[in-house]
Amino acid sequence: MKVLFKAKPKTTIAGLLTEFFGEAQSWRETNDNLEPLVELIRLIRPLKIKNIQTVDLQEAISFLKENYSCRKQLSIYLKEILKDKKFNKILSDAAILQDVDFIFEVKKRIFAKFLPYQPQKDTLEYVLNQVFYLANDGIWINKIPLNQLVELYDLLKFKSIYVSAEPNSVLSELFVAMHLITQRISGRAMETDVIKMVPEFDYIESPFSAFENELFLIKDRIRSSNTHYITSDDLSYAQLLVLHKQCEEFVEKAFDNISKYGISLRVNQNLLKIRQQLKRLKFLISLLVVDKEKDKKENGIVLASRLIKFNCYKNNVRKFIGESTQLISYEITQHTAKTGENYITEGRNEYFKMFRTALGGGFIVGILCIVKMLLSKAEASYFGHAFLYSMNYAIGFIAIYLLGFTLATKQPAMTASALIKALEDGVLKQGRDAEKYKAFAILFARVFRSQFIAFVGNVIMAFPVSLLGIWLIDYFLHYNIAATKWESLLVDLSPIHSLAIFHAAIAGIFLFLSGIITGSVANRDKHNQVYFRIAEHPFLKRNLGKTRTLKLAKVYEKRWAGIISNFWFGVFMGSTASIGLFLGLNLDIRHISFASGNLALGLYGANYTVSNSMLLWGIFGIGIIGLVNFIISFSLSMGLAFRSRAISLYELRFVTISIWNHFKSSPVSFFFPTEKKDKSVVVENYLHVEDSK
Structure with a gap:
């Protein structure tokens, strides 16, 4: 009996890159400009994440090294789909409690699991939703060796995130996210039910207000400087970390006082949200620090991987319930x-x-x-x-x-x-x-x-x-x-x-x-x-x-x-x-x-x-x-x-x-x-x- 249909040969990374970014440059003719990236990530994504220690990108790196035209076209393509994409909302909102109403937040996350919220197409969140749409994508991304990511960064000639602090730049988006988070923390920490949990801070100046003021001064200095970053030995940076530590101590003291004053689910959610926002701020502050030239590349890579991780975890129900109910x-x-x-x-x-x-x-x-x-x-x-x-x-x-x-x-x-x-x-x-x-x-x-x-x-x-x-x-x-x-x-x-x-x-x-x-x-x-x-x-x-x-x-x-x-x-x-x-x-x-x-x-x-x-x-x-x-x-x-x-x-x-x-x-x-x-x-x-x- 003759075989009427032949099995379709398995697509390789090299084959896919050649198809879209070779001489034909078919990526320019696709109806959906994200299709090439979606297909590329689909090939890279491992089937069984738990059993894999590292995700190796050497095949793609070797191919790009040997094919200048494909490398150039891929670089142009990625820069075009990422150009002027806003992402401050991912940093300020994703994987952070959005509502202190426990039941409402659970229902919202479960609903989003089946019918995800789709943001505007001019945002990075839309791109990540389409490309890294699986909840465990944030896990395998972290298993890619840093040296390979740095090599890809150089091959595709990405610019440093510190080249500009103008509106719509990467640094500008970081500043917007930090400003939003600090404003939200300051207001939430001053709510009556939250303050009641920490009477020890009644006669002390709010560390949140002091932190906000110090951060504002550092942002202004970075915007006006030529380098657009600070170093770890900067006195203002050291002061900022001290104030951040005091904010964390405020939250921890509130949790320690549960045995004295009890706690409601609403106050618990408020404190958890403040804790998550402080953790996010600590990460964002670290991106403002550059001590060596290699830090510029590594900070950009870390930012990209965290954006993917935050976006993947934003609808995580199990983690939310676990954190909310443990205390x-x-x-x-x-x-x-x-x-x-x-x-x-x-x-x-x-x-x-x-x-x-x-x-x-x-x-x-x-x-x-x-x-x-x-x-x-x-x-x-x-x-x-x-x-x-x-x-x-x-x-x-x-x-x-x-x-x-x-x-x-x-x-x-x-x-x-x-x-x-x-x-x-x-x-x-x-x-x-x-x-x-x-x-x-x-x-x-x-x-x-x-x-x-x-x-x-x-x-x-x-x-x-x-x-x-x-x-x-x-x-x-x-x-x-x-x-x-x-x-x-x-x-x-x-x-x-x-x-x-x-x-x-x-x-x-x-x-x-x-x-x-x-x-x-x-x-x-x-x-x-x-x-x-x-x-x-x-x-x-x-x-x-x-x-x-x-x-x-x-x-x-x-x-x-x-x-x-x-x-x-x-x-x-x-x-x-x-x-x-x-x-x-x-x-x-x-x-x-x-x-x-x-x-x-x-x-x-x-x-x-x-x-x-x-x-x-x-x-x-x-x-x-x-x-x-x-x-x-x-x-x-x-x-x-x-x-x-x-x-x-x-x-x-x-x-x-x-x-x-x-x-x-x-x-x-x-x-x-x-x-x-x-x-x-x-x-x-x-x-x-x-x-x-």
Whole structure:
């Protein structure tokens, strides 16, 4: 059989350069003047960037050295498409937060991913959008050796960026960008909510204004000079760097003060934007400095590569979310860490105290199981049942919290942050790494056994209370409230006959979210000075008295975040099933404590006549549900705590190995306090230091 079509030969860089810039000079006849550059970059662009250490341009360099006419035409072409192209907006805006509204900025960037914003054709941004349109183009550009870029710079006879400071010149665009950024920083740094974060600067002249004035003088001097640059030993340049450092210290001090004053997402975004703008200014200032002749070329090359990088990263969503949420998540997990320390038992007294509080929590859970069963009999819509169930859970969880009882699965979200705080803490970083991880493993064992005894307390109390409750209703009202639902109650506990594991995972996510809400509300109230505003409220002081008003403020500060967290946890738990029914999805929650109560209701509803397999799967399912509740909420909280403290997830490997080794050497310590008084000094020190804070 004859081959009708021949495969098109692969285009080479030499072939492409010859086609467009050879004797035919076809680049002059293309409808789109950017097409030759787009095709050239497409050939140079590596397919797999991660696996490449360097991007070699030697093929193109060698060809241009041997072909004068192609080299000359390429030089003319590049200078023509770059001539008078404005780029100050890339320097002042690209890869910098544009809006302090977090949600709006995320939506804008996601939309731009699919339908990129296209600037005017007389700008460099338009050229870069068309040529370097992939998000990772900024990565491989940085992998081109500098000596090759310098060689290309010489071959194509590019002019120095310092030849002119006239309007539309490269230096002029730099000055415009620097002027825009300094103006924006000065205004943003003076906003009330930002200044409030740094009271230390109240009686000091704003470093931002001083920086702006010094930069203005340097720009004027460069414009009027013949060389159009300064040297690194210039006294004005040294002064400018000092002022820039003071501006950075202003921002860092604001972030350091988060633990004192809290922070809102809007203020966080403002500070992040100032930090990004200061970093951009530092880069732009460095381009004004020339000490050696070669610096002129290298600065021009660095500017070009950074323009490409900034333009590629301007719509990066992941980096934006990461930067925006890290500090907020740190403050949130900082609060949950402090709360979580209360859930880590040390000796036998604390261990059995946890057991007693867990019994109290199980008692209320048993009542909640009965109430929910009664509410299920009500004639109501999906929303009606969601509301009733949510209020039942919310009131019960708040009661557990206010009475000082323990709901076992509320612990992981708190204790995970305490563990990471311990790993990060300077006390734990004393000595060798092996000692640090061993101390962490001992602390983890305490966390695990605290969770275990809380599980036991909840489960063994919820079962008899639910059983007693349904028996009392049947005894006095002659009505078995579980007679028609006993089978579903028992089947829903089985990990093989139902989606119990999936539903337990959903509950674990809600437990994690409730921990986040606790820290978030505490952080918000701290930033808004709610405690101080209540304590100094003139109406309350006049009518309640100063002592009672202060007591009210202290109760609010200590309890309000937990009340809100438990309320929303109840709403999450109570509305999930109704939302699932509305959407036609099998959504529900399984919680170990409620599973124990439901087992009691199911057995009584069936008049205790259930098969052995159904009973065994129900009992086994309670354990599985509790394990999944713990693993999901604990893992999510650990991940957030790791990220918020910028600790590499690689450390998990050493942490896991250390925990496993400790379990093999002392498995009982994961379920019962066994340490003697001479236990790890590092762990002892950590706990005592935290207590003293």
